[in-house]
Amino acid sequence: MNKVYVKHSVVAKIRRFTPWIYANEIDSDPEEFQSGEVVALFSKKDGFLGTAYVNPKCAIFARVLSFGKEEIGKKFFHNRIKKAIAKRGALLHVTNAVRLVHSEADFLPGLIVDQYGDALCIQINTAGMEAFRDVIVHTLKHLLNPSWIEEKSDVHSREIEGLVSKNGTLFGEAKALFELHENALTFLVDIQDAQKTGFYLDQRKNRAICASYVKQDDTVLDLCCNTGGFGIYALKAGAKECVFVDVSESAIEQTKANVERNTLSGESLHVKDVFTFMKEQKYKNTFDMIMIDPPSFAKTKEQANGAKRGFKHLLMESTKAVKDSGLIALFSCSFHVGKKELLEIAMEVSHDLKVQYILLEQMQQDSDHPCLINASASFYLNGLLFRVEK
Template identity: 80%
Template sequence: MNKVYVKHSVVPKIRCFTPWVYANEIDSSAEEFQSGEIIALFSKKDGFLGTAYVNPKCAIFARILSFGKEEIGKKFFHNRIKRSIAKRETLLHGTNAVRLIHSEADFLPGLIVDKYGDTLSIQINTAGMEIFRELILSTLKQLVNPSWIVEKSDIHSREIEGLESKNGTLFGTPTKEFTLNENGLHFLVDIEDAQKTGFYLDQRKNRAICASYIKENDTVLDICCNAGGFGIYALSKGAKNAIFVDISESAIEQTKANLAANAMENYEAYAADAFTFMKEKKYKNSFDLIVLDPPSFAKTKEQTSGAKRGFKHLLMESTKAVKDGGLIALFSCSFHVGKKELLEIAMEVSHDLKVQYILLEQMQQDSDHPCLINASASFYLNGLLLRVEK
């Protein structure tokens, strides 16, 4: 195993279990190493620091697999995957779908696995994990015994890593449509063709939180609704009507199918751009709850300013549209626009519109998408539930 020496200034960070080492933090020549190569991290002064895989093509040069001297092979993957599965057992009491492996937060950087019944949907996002593809698959078969494994490794990070996109069946017989059961509600998931790895499982807890504030005969607006989760939860708690909006025609069709699966009829659904929709409708004091769950506006740090403008615009229009005393749930799925930035945006809108926001809930991804406190990027989903006082 080759050694990579890091700068002494980086040692405290690694000693605090930060899982990444950047290219500008090493004392070795990056070009000496192969993409995905397993290496030992060293400091010239402090000695051994951990075992990692590297990619000289990336700004994140090394992703740490273990802070000990551990052979990265069959036993390693068996133990890590088994431990990740065990941590999710209690979550399966209320649902039949769960994230089994969440990359760095489960100490398997670059690997994501979702479980839908007896189907596994996987993403392999890095060259280091790609090398262990067959070992990962054989371990999943042994520990989970799935009927179908489908790959959805078609995200931009693979291109950065120098890898091609990969999609399709890896094992077993495809299931065209899966019925996801979540807290007594039903959602139809086309696992192979849906966004990401299938369904926004990370919002499970937040759907329940927002629905817990619903009163009989409330009206709801679900903006960027995807499969309609927030609005469907609200209807199940007694809301008399929900309006669903998403720019994707297929998302609206999926929402309608999910409403039918739950025998819900009091709704309107529109395939429309959120900004255009709000501008044209000019709602005033119309809703008891508005949910804003847009796709990532800021995939990079450079896009943060534009993203904040987008959030501010949506929050302003929603504040006009919600009733006095009504609620707005505002979400960001980019760590570049985190809780701090969302609060700053809310304060700006509060000033501009002369309204007050009362913070009722601070939300993040559900516990099967854990946050690693030493990796800020793992805090990617943030939400505020605000009461609007006009």
């Protein structure tokens, strides 16, 4: 195993279990190493620091696999994946779909594994995980005996890593639709066609939190509804009407199917960009509750300012559209627009529209998408639930 030396200034960070080492933090020639190569991390002054894999093509040069001396092979992946699976047991009482492996937070950086019943959907997003592709797939088969494994790796992440896309069925026979059960609701999931790895499992807890505030005969607006999760929870909780809006025609079709599957009614479905929709509708004091859950507006730090302008516009229009003492749930799934930024945006809108926001809930991803406190980027999903006082 080759050694990568890091600068002495980085040692304290690594000893605080920070799992990423950047290219400008190493004291070795990066061109000496291969993409995906497993190395031992050393400091010339402090000695051994951990075991990592590297990619000279990336700004994140090394991702730590272990802060000890471990052989990275079949036994390592078996133990890590088995331990991650065991942590999800409690959630299987409320759902049949969970995230089993969540990258750095399960100490397997670059690997995502979601379980849908007896099927698995995986992402292999880094060169280091790509090097162990066969071991990973073999381990998943051995531990879970799946009927089907679908790969839906993140194309952008793999491109950064210098990898080609390999999405498709890895094992077994693909199924048209999966019936996902969640808190007494059913959602039909087209795993192959859906965004990300099939369904936004990370919002499971937040869907239930928002629904707990819905009153009988409320009117609800679900912006960027995807396949209807928040709005369907609201209808189930007693809302008489929910307006669903998404730019994707297939998402709205899936929303309609999900409403029908749960024998609910009161839906109004719109295939439209949410900015255009809100501009055209000019709602005033119409809704009891509005959910704003857009896709990531800021995949990079450079996109953060534009993203914040988008959030501010949606919050302003939603504030006009909600009734006095109505509720707004605002979500960001980008680390670059976190809780702090959402609160700053709310402060600006509060000033501009002369309204006050009462913060009722602060939300984050569900427990099968854990946050590693040493990796700030793992705090990627943030939500705020406001009561609007006009």
